[in-house]
Amino acid sequence: MAAKKFNLPDPGEGLVEAEIVTWKIKPGDTVTVNQIVVEIETAKSLVELPIPWAGTVGELLVNEGDTVEVGAPIVTIEVEGAADEPAPAAPAADGEEAPATLVGYGAKETSSRRRARKGGASAGGAADVYAGGAAGVSADVRQGSRGSADAGVGASGVSADVQQGSRGSADAGVGASGVSADVQQGSRASADAGAAAAATPASVAPVAKPLAKPPVRKFAKDHGVDLAAVTPSSPDGIISRADVEAHLAEAGARGDADAGAGAGALTAPAAARDGVAQASGPAYGMSSPTGERETRIPIKGVRKMTAQAMVGSAFTAPHVTEFVTVDMTRTMELLERLKTDREFKGIKVTPLLVLAKALCVAVRRNPGVNATWDEQAQEIVVKHYVNLGIAASTPRGLIVPNIKDADRMSLRELGEALNALVDTAREGRTPPADMSGGSITITNVGVFGVDNGTPIINPGESAILCFGAIRKMPWVVEGPDGDQIVPRQVTQLSLSFDHRLVDGDLGSRFLADIAALLEDPARALVWG
Known part of the structure; x- marks a missing residue:
């Protein structure tokens, strides 16, 4: 029986530290391969970490609430027949394959794992998409940016396709903020215990x-x-x-x-x-x-990263914001019919769903809006897919996960994806993959009763659409006897876009198309 140290894995995405939120084990516990032992919070999301070995928990090296650098040891495990490992391993040499540092974290999410995340709950109450499934699952491993120790792969031979570093700046400004750990009393229960803890800070009672x-x-x-x-x-x-x-x-x-x-x-x-x-x-x-x-x-974690990204976006991309007032009456009538439609049973049908579909149709008609500015290559990269970001308010703050390939989904499929995205975000279980690679975003301030806003573009994207509150207001409509003033369901939309790659003509046509689809959803049959 020898002690092996489990080091904080490198989550990729350019992250260099994480906070210990909740230990799910204590000294003396028996653990199995891929058992979830700790919950950490990075600047991107809340993540459950599996242990790569089977054995007995020796010592918790850090407290709940501590911020730990990637590669630092956080717990020791007594493993039968293993040699002592007192320190993290050195980074792999050039051309040498490095061990995966976090099983399943940052890896490409398969459809089966996505379904598992949406529908199946792990022992911790969330879909277990981090453990990588059975112990025999393996995939190609690319060397991590920090060459961290053997924390991610154990005796079971489990490995994962760990993606390195930043995949662009699209997700730099999104995520949730704050600390989700409970305030831990730790070893301060008595004066003697406090003194003992101060004398041995590496141990956790x-x-x-x-x-x-x-x-x-x-x-x-x-x-x-x-x-x-x-x-x-x-x-x-x-x-x-x-x-x-x-x-x-x-x-x-x-x-x-x-x-x-x-x-x-x-x-x-x-x-x-x-x-x-x-x-x-x-x-x-x-x-x-x-x-x-x-x-x-303290300014740290997601709140710090969000602040840095928003400041960078505001002072890098020249923002232009345009506004339009829209008669939503026909859209609201459509929603009432969909709520009683058998095809939409179990789906939460909201105005945001129709707006998301309208945006996808408008992007197809105005593809230049769905682009990004590549400063290094001096190129405009037009994306032929829509990874639709939806700003979601959670107990940890504002995060913006995105629905991959939203433009290829039917209205029902989009509704299912939207419901799953929001539910997962509120539980604080959004994986980094869902917050990476966004192409255009919707922020719904109407749920707070706000009429409009001038949102800041997420880094790596070219536009963000703001959806205001829907209110009954007097509206001029054509009648058999001329113009009449009648009560209608009215909202306001605003579009902030990067004027380096979206000029006023393109931005105006895109916003006008969305407004036209909301005023008459039947247009989607012609335009879609």
Whole structure:
């Protein structure tokens, strides 16, 4: 029996670090090949990592909430008959095949795995598309950009087609933001335990994870509360929002931030000093439950990458935005019919679905909009496919996964893909492959009751369409007795495009075509 160190795999996509969100094992546990042992958050998505060996968990080398560089050891596994591996392996030499660093991560997703992700749930509650299936599955391996250690392939011989580095800047500005880990009390349960932990920072004492639903966990994190210190009122031990609020009220009554921190209600500055995971977004209330006048939230992960990408896009691509007001009445009538159609049973039929189809038809008529600017080659790359990005608001922030080859789908197929995309995004399980390679994006601000906006183009794309709220408004229509003012379902669309490759004529025709299809969906039979 010898110890093998499992190093943080290289996820590709140009990412160099990840945050440890949740350990699914503890020292002394027995693990099998491809068993999910840890959940990490990269700047792209939430990912479950499988272990490549069978054995016994020796030591957890990092805490939940820690940010770890790629290649750093995170856990040791006692493996029967294996030699000790005290340090990560050196990068592979030129021409030498390197081991896959993360089974299934960044690999091309097959249709069967895509179906598994949409329909089948793994033990962690999400589709298991990262473990690569059975232990015997293998594929070509290309050397990773960091030449990381043998963390991805174990005794079972499992390997994957790991893609290297960035596949363009299309996905640089998208993803979710923030930290999804619970605030961990760790070894601070007592003064003695805290001193022991400080003396041996490489070790992690196993702590029973408190039971709470995701919305409650987010509420607690937003208010700097350690769930381990909250007393559940439910007989089954599940912590409710009311329990967290009661804990906050108790801490506020004491009026002592340090006492609150000892009980688990850490203030944001104190938590930052102690290295505790922070909330995924700011607490927007005017008052802090712990009496602090300010709350500091680390800029890292997806939020940091999104900020950098949006600034780069805004100051690199010359943005032009055009607007149009559209009578959506016929589209809304069509939706009502589709909701009762047997062909669309089980499909959530929304105005966004019809807009997505209209955009695909309009791209076919105006292919120059679906392009990207290649600065290095000094070329405009026109894409003969539509990877349609849909901005989705999630507990981790805004992400923009895309539907591959959306232009080749029927309306029902597009509806299924759209429903699956949104559901997966809300669960925080969107894989990096779904956020890479987008060609054009829709952002739906109408769901928030907003009429319009001037969105920033995602890096690597040339246009983004903004969909506003649909409202009943007075509208002038032609009648038998001349013009009449009648109530109609009206919305506003805005299109931001890169003026380096989309001029005003092309952008205007594209936006006008989408508006025409929404005003009269039957046009799609002629144009499609």
